[in-house]
Amino acid sequence: MSPKQKRARKAQLISEYRSCCWWCHKQLSPEELTIDHLKPKSKGGSNSLENLRLACYPCNNSRGNSLYPPRRLFTPAISMSILCLMLCK
Numbered sequence: 001m002s003p004k005q006k007r008a009r010k011a012q013l014i015s016e017y018r019s020c021c022w023w024c025h026k027q028l029s030p031e032e033l034t035i036d037h038l039k040p041k042s043k044g045g046s047n048s049l050e051n052l053r054l055a056c057y058p059c060n061n062s063r064g065n066s067l068y069p070p071r072r073l074f075t076p077a078i079s080m081s082i083l084c085l086m087l088c089k
């Protein structure tokens, strides 16, 4: 994604999910949010909106290239919901 596309995606995500982290629900300013791929690009994840969520730096970093939610927040409920998301496409 070009920086311009990234900005556009971010704006779309903010209007859809508000400016908070998808994982820890922390409210943040747009500059503090990063674009996170639910399915990492390295694993074939796309840049389409369905695959993108906003995340704070700690959550995004803690996920790395994993298919799973950030380890810092790992709970069975969250891991089930992401597994559903991956499998029900």
Ligand SMILES: [Zn+2]
Pocket: 021, 022, 023, 024, 025, 026, 055, 056, 057, 058, 059, 060
């Ligand atoms: Zn977070």
